[in-house]
Amino acid sequence: MIQHEDNQVIQRILAGNVREYEILVNRHKDLAFTIAYRLLNNREDAEEAIQDAFVKAYRSLAGFRKDSSFSTWLYRIVYNTAISMKRIKKPVFQNIDDMHSLSEQSDLPKYDFDARSERNQILERAMLRIPEEDRVLITLYYLNESGIDEIHGITGLSKSNVKVKLFRARKKLQELVSQMTEKTYM
């Protein structure tokens, strides 16, 4: 449904209604930002990467072939742009403010605030200890509920490689969270 709506918006943009691109930006910016952030670990860099990616996608919109969904095509551009930026920039450590703002975005009830914060911080710390590529796979699979085919389309990894990496990343994340929880509460 969304794919069909995206295609209709694209047709209108190509017909000259440039402002309609705002619809696509608003629709896809959150996951695009999450993908870039998982690869770059820095809000400013992630924003810069997705801004760049959205402009690249806009310029190449005429060449978008509808054999995949617009979102898959766009997230692939985001992924590649973030990877390129990561190669250029030096490694950046996790910003404590970013972790804080991240924990605030959960919609758990207020009475559970402390528990939510603790859990999110442990999960976030565990996420930082798995490879960037695996973080993106976890994000796409569990947050976006993307299928193996879509993840393959976004990351360019083979389908079998996606499955193997996803399985390992889940296992590793589980181990890390268990270890960190024990250290925190023992």
Place this chain on the structure above:
Amino acid sequence: MKELFDNEDEILGLVRKQGLLKPSADFTSRVMQSLEEAKAPSAYVPLLSRKAWMILIAGIVLLTVVCWQVLSQSAVNEPTGLTGLFERIGSYFKEIDFSLKFDANALLIITLAIISMGVLLSIDLWFSNNRRGNAI
């Protein structure tokens, strides 16, 4: 607290509850602003229309038929190779008696020009399809 992380499903639940991150509030307006500097996208217009391709293909087919006819009519002791071929094509057209005089050299140039144009356009089409397919 520990039991919250005791099985994988709960971790997945946490990942989902953590939700998507959000860029800054003015992100969309910044993107739209940067688009104003970017070249507006437009629908792909092929270098040659379908009609032009059909005419080109028809021309090549016609030329092939003429060559084939000339070759099939040639005698055994006539010169072979490219020179022989063009001589025969030249004489074929002379026999038909065009009002415009075609000699072997003129025909050679025309043939080469058509073939070259076809090859160049095919290369252009291939590159343009490939570029669009691998966008970014």
